[in-house]
Amino acid sequence: MTWLGKILAFFVLIGAVVWMYLSVQAFVLRTNWKVEADRWRQAYEQIRSAREAEYQRFRSTEEALRRQLLAEQRRTSELQKSVAELTNRGARDADATKSLQKLYEEADVKAVQLQASRDALIKEVSSVRVRNEQLESERQRLIVAAEEARREAVRARIAERAAQFVAEQNAALVEELREKIRQLSRSLLAGGSTQPPALREIDKPPPPPLPNLRGEVTAVSGDLVVLSIGYEAGLNVGTELEIYRLEGESRYLGTVKITSLANLYPKQAVATFIPARNVPFARLTPAEKPRPGDLVRPIESR
Incomplete structure (x- = not known):
């Protein structure tokens, strides 16, 4: 073999060794990438399962608090009815006392005028006094019962406020969890992954209200308005309605x-009131601000 052939054979040997080294490196790196991808996929599945379980737990707590609030409201209504009934009974007893007092005065006048019937009138006065004592005892009992009813109503209102405070805290926690889930969704989308069905279900907008839904403003405080309809009419967090004024010339005020x-x-x-004119609420004219009696209805396509 010539020197040229030996040199070529040496270069071929060196090239084969380099090729084997590169092939081994490529195989090792491909295996590491697969292991890393599997590890990230498993971590993502665990995080999604934990978030879903936490969301379900908070949702159950919210439903329980809502049921408790409704029960307290019904109990408060029943107590108010009892107080009204006791008040009516007290008024009737007061009228009866006045009537008896009038009879007593008339009897006293007759005793002066008719000396012969003095003994009969004394007996009648004694019976009236006994009746007055009974009525006084009954009135005191009613006063005590009414006071107890008022105390019970105060305790019910305190319990209602406590339940509302807990509901507000849970609502804030739910909103915080929703924001974290949205951030997770945005990070996943930025990484090239598709949004999971569970996140799409959480982020979906509230269902639209019924087309024939109507309500009105019952109170106004700044840019906050109190509506005469609630979640029994289909309202939900994120629901938007148009607000109109029907007095005089019909006027579109904006949305809530x-x-x-x-x-x-x-x-x-x-x-929350959003004015039709894109200016701060403080700069609106009185005619552009909502007031009690204004109409609210679903937003119509324009």
């Missing part, structure tokens, strides 16, 4: 939006 679950009640809701 439900921003918090704590502002939703069975038959009323607290919403």
Whole structure:
């Protein structure tokens, strides 16, 4: 073999060794990438399962608090009815006492005028006094019962406020969890992954209200308005409604939006007013601000 052939054979040997080294490196790196991808996928599945379980737990707590609040409201209504009934009974007893007092005065006048019937009138007065004592005892008992009813109503209102405070805290926690889930969704989308069905279900907008839904503003405080309809009418967090004034010439004022679950009640809701004119609320004229009696309805396509 010539020197040229030997040199070529040596270069071929060196090239084969380099090729084997590169092949081994490529195989090792491919295996590491697969292991790393499997590890990240498993971690993602664990995080998603934990978030879903936590969301379900908070949702169950919220439903329990809502049921407790409704029960307290019903109990308060029953106590108010009892107080009204006791008040009516007290008024009737007071009228009866006045009537008896009048009879007593008339009897006393007759005793002066008719000396012969003095003994009969004394007996009648004694019976009236006995009746007055009975009525006084009954009145005192009613006063004690009414005071106890008022105390029970105060305790019910305190319990209702405590339940509402807990509901507001849970609503804030739910909103915080929703924001964290949205951030996780955005990070996953930025990494090239598709959004999981569970996140799409959480982030979906609230269902639209019924087209024939109508309500009105019952109270106004700044840019917050109290509506005469609540979640029993289909309102939810994120629901937007148009607000109109029907007095005189019909006028479109803007929209109202439900921003918090704590502002939703069975038959009323607290919403934030968004004016039709894009200016701060303080710069609106009195005619452009909402007031009690204004109409609210679903937003129509324009």
